[in-house]
Amino acid sequence: MLPRAAKTNSYQQVASILEAEIVGGRLKIGELLPIEAELAEALGVNRSTLREGLRALEGNGLVRRVAAKRLQVTAPDPERVALTNARALGLRGASFRDLWDVQMQLEHFAAALAAERASDDQAAALRASVEALAPVLDDDEAVIRHDIAFHALIGHAAANSALELATAPMGLLLFSATRDLYRAVPAARHRLLDAHRAIADAIAARDAAGAAEWMRRHIADFRRGYEVAGFDLDAAIELRRAV
Amino acid sequence: MLPRAAKTNSYQQVASILEAEIVGGRLKIGELLPIEAELAEALGVNRSTLREGLRALEGNGLVRRVAAKRLQVTAPDPERVALTNARALGLRGASFRDLWDVQMQLEHFAAALAAERASDDQAAALRASVEALAPVLDDDEAVIRHDIAFHALIGHAAANSALELATAPMGLLLFSATRDLYRAVPAARHRLLDAHRAIADAIAARDAAGAAEWMRRHIADFRRGYEVAGFDLDAAIELRRAV
DNA sequence: GTTGTCATATTGTCCGACAATGTTAACATG
DNA sequence: CATGTTAACATTGTCGGACAATATGACAAC
Numbered sequence: 001m002l003p004r005a006a007k008t009n010s011y012q013q014v015a016s017i018l019e020a021e022i023v024g025g026r027l028k029i030g031e032l033l034p035i036e037a038e039l040a041e042a043l044g045v046n047r048s049t050l051r052e053g054l055r056a057l058e059g060n061g062l063v064r065r066v067a068a069k070r071l072q073v074t075a076p077d078p079e080r081v082a083l084t085n086a087r088a089l090g091l092r093g094a095s096f097r098d099l100w101d102v103q104m105q106l107e108h109f110a111a112a113l114a115a116e117r118a119s120d121d122q123a124a125a126l127r128a129s130v131e132a133l134a135p136v137l138d139d140d141e142a143v144i145r146h147d148i149a150f151h152a153l154i155g156h157a158a159a160n161s162a163l164e165l166a167t168a169p170m171g172l173l174l175f176s177a178t179r180d181l182y183r184a185v186p187a188a189r190h191r192l193l194d195a196h197r198a199i200a201d202a203i204a205a206r207d208a209a210g211a212a213e214w215m216r217r218h219i220a221d222f223r224r225g226y227e228v229a230g231f232d233l234d235a236a237i238e239l240r241r242a243v
Numbered sequence: 244m245l246p247r248a249a250k251t252n253s254y255q256q257v258a259s260i261l262e263a264e265i266v267g268g269r270l271k272i273g274e275l276l277p278i279e280a281e282l283a284e285a286l287g288v289n290r291s292t293l294r295e296g297l298r299a300l301e302g303n304g305l306v307r308r309v310a311a312k313r314l315q316v317t318a319p320d321p322e323r324v325a326l327t328n329a330r331a332l333g334l335r336g337a338s339f340r341d342l343w344d345v346q347m348q349l350e351h352f353a354a355a356l357a358a359e360r361a362s363d364d365q366a367a368a369l370r371a372s373v374e375a376l377a378p379v380l381d382d383d384e385a386v387i388r389h390d391i392a393f394h395a396l397i398g399h400a401a402a403n404s405a406l407e408l409a410t411a412p413m414g415l416l417l418f419s420a421t422r423d424l425y426r427a428v429p430a431a432r433h434r435l436l437d438a439h440r441a442i443a444d445a446i447a448a449r450d451a452a453g454a455a456e457w458m459r460r461h462i463a464d465f466r467r468g469y470e471v472a473g474f475d476l477d478a479a480i481e482l483r484r485a486v
Numbered sequence: 487g488t489t490g491t492c493a494t495a496t497t498g499t500c501c502g503a504c505a506a507t508g509t510t511a512a513c514a515t516g
Numbered sequence: 517c518a519t520g521t522t523a524a525c526a527t528t529g530t531c532g533g534a535c536a537a538t539a540t541g542a543c544a545a546c
Contacts, residue, residue, distance in 0.1 A: 009497095009498065009499090010498075010499070011298060011498085011499090015302070022334075023330060023333070023334070023482055029334065035526080035527060035528085036527075036528070037527080045499080045500090046499060046500045046501075047500090047501095048291055048499070048500070048501085049498080049499060049500075051295055051528095051529090052294055052295060052298045052498090052499095053298070055254060055295045055296070055298040055299045055302065056298045056299070056301055056302040057302065058299055058302065059258070059298065059299040059300065059301065059302020059303045060302045060303075060327060061327075061331070062330075065528095069507075069508065069527060069528050069529090070527085070528095075331065075334035075335050076327070076330070076331040076334065076335075078331075078335075081327075081328065081331050084303060084304075084319070084324075084327075085324065085328070085408060087266060087305075087319070088304070088318065088319040088321075088324050088408065089404060089405055089408060090266070091265075091266070091272065091318035091319065092318050092319075092321075092404045093404070094403075094404045094405050098403045098404060098405045098406070099405045101352070101356075101403060101405070101406065102349070102403070102405045102406050102409055105348050105349055105352050106345070106348055106349070106409075109344070109348050113344075160337075160341045160344060160345070161332060161335045161336070161337045161341060162332055162337050162341045162342045162344070162345045162413060163341070163344065163345050165328060165331065165332060165412070166345055166349075166409040169408075170405060239266055252528095252529065252530090253529075253530070254529080254530090278495080278496060278497085279496075279497070280496085288530080288531090289530060289531045289532070290531095290532090291529095291530070291531070291532085292529080292530060292531075294497095294498090295529090295530095312495095312496060312497050312498090312538080312539065313496085313497090
C-alpha cells in the first residue's frame with residue numbers, strides 16, 4: 001500500500017483548505033470571504049485557479065453569492081441538499097419500494113414529532129396547505145406540488161434537521177414520480193386530501209399518536225395507489241425535472 | 244411575480260445545462276465528456292468559464308476525474324454524499340438526540356433487511372469486522388472506525404440505496420462524536436463488541452427479527468452510554484475531522 | 487511480443503485585460 | 517444638517533492567449 005501520491009490539483013487544495021476553515025469554525029457561517037485577489041494572494045495561486053476552487057465550494061453549498069457580489073460562507077441549504085440527494089438516489093436507480101420502505105419508517109415519526117413541537121403558525125400553515133389543495137384537486141401537477149409541500153412542512157415542524165434531511169429527498173422523488181398516478185386512480189386524490197386533513201388536524205390538536213397513525217395509513221395508501229395504478233414497485237424510479 | 248430576471252452567470256448556465264443533460268439521460272453515467280476546448284466551443288463560452296462550470300459540477304459529484312485526464316459523468320458517490328450530508332448536519336447544529344432519534348427509526352430496519360438480503364460474502368465481511376474489532380478494543384480510534392464501518396456494511400448489505408443514504412451520514416457524525424465516550428464508560432466497549440457480534444450472527448443466520456432486535460438494543464445502549472458519560476443530548480454535535 | 491522513443495493531445499496553471507456593476511466618497515442643494 | 521446626485525473606485529465575470537506537465541498512441545528496435 002504505497003503512500004498515495006498526494007498529487008492533488010491546486011484548485012482542489014484551495015477548496016479543501018477553505019472547507020477545513022469552515023468546518024473547523026475559523027471561517028464562521030455568514031462571514032464574507034475576502035476578495036478574490038486577496039484570497040489568491042494568501043493561498044499562493046492565480047485568481048483563475050482560486051475561482052475554480054471557489055466554484056467547487058459553491059457546488060458543495062458551503063459558500064454562496066450574496067446581494068453584494070461578495071461570497072458568503074454558509075451552511076448548506078436544506079432544499080438544495082434535498083435536491084442533490086434526490087438526484088443522487090435517482091441516478092443510482094433507487095426503486096419506489098426502496099424509497100417507500102424508508103418513508104414508512106420515518107414519516108409517522110415526523111408527524112408525531114410535529115404534533116409535539118409545531119408552533120401555532122406551523123400548525124396553521126399545515127391546515128392552510130390542506131385547504132389550498134381542496135379547490136385544485138383535479139390538477140395533477142398542483143396535487144403533487146401540494147403533497148410535496150405538505151410533507152416538507154411536517155418535516156420542518158418536526159424540528160429535527162437530521163429527520164428533515166432524510167425525508168425531504170424522498171418526498172421530492174416519490175411524489176414527483178407519481179405524475180400519472182392520479183389519472184390512473186382518480187379516487188386517490190380524495191383519499192390524499194382526507195388524509196392530509198386528518199393529519200393536519202391531529203397535529204393542530206397536539207395528538208402525536210393520531211398524527212402518526214394517520215400518516216401510516218396515508219403512506220400505506222400511497223403505495224396501494226401506486227400498485228393499483230399498475231406501476232412496478234421495483235423499477236428504478238423516474239427522475240423528473242425539479243417540480 | 245416577475246419572470247425571474249434569468250440573469251444567471253455563464254458558468255452557472257454551463258453547470259445547469261450539463262446537469263440537465265446528465266439527469267435527462269442524454270449524457271450517460273460512465274460516459275466521458277468531450278475535451279474542454281470542444282465543450283467550450285459548443286456552449287459558446289471561454290474555456291476558463293467552462294472550467295468554472297465543470298468545477299461546480301464536480302462539487303456536486305456529477306463528474307469526476309478519471310484515470311485518463313478526461314472527465315467522466317458519474318452518479319454521486321455514496322461516501323461523498325454521506326460526508327457532505329454529515330457536514331451539512333453538523334453545520335446546521337444537529338444534536339445527538341436529533342441524530343439518535345432518526346437512527347433508532349432506521350437502523351433496526353436496515354439490520355432486518357440485511358438479514359434477508361446480505362450475500363454470503365457480506366455476511367462473512369460483517370463477522371470479519373467483528374473479529375477484527377476484538378483485538379483492538381482498547382484503542383478508542385479503532386473502535387470508532389470499526390463501528391462506523393460495521394454500520395456502513397449493514398447499510399450496504401440492506402441493498403436499499405435510500406436507506407443507505409439516510410443512515411450513512413448519521414453513522415459518521417454520531418460515532419465520531421463519541422471519541423471520549425469509551426474513556427468515560429469503558430464497559431461500553433465490550434457491550435458494543437457483544438452487540439456487533441450478535442447482530443452479525445443473526446444476519447449470517449438470516450434471522451431478520453433477531454438482527455433487528457439486537458440492533459435496537461445496541462442503539463438504545465449507545466444512547467445510554469452517551470448519557471452516562473455525562474454528555475448533553477441536546478447540544479449541537481461536534482464536527483470532527485473525517486475519520 | 488515487449489520495450490523504448492517520440493510526436494501529439496489535453497489538462498492545469500498562469501498572466502493580463504476589460505466591461506459590467508456595485509460601493510464609496512465627494513459634493514451640491516434644500 | 518439631511519438628502520439626493522454624481523463621479524471615482526473596487527470587484528467580479530468573462531475573455532484571450534500562453535506554456536509546462538503529462539497521458540496517449542504510433543512506430544521503431546529488440
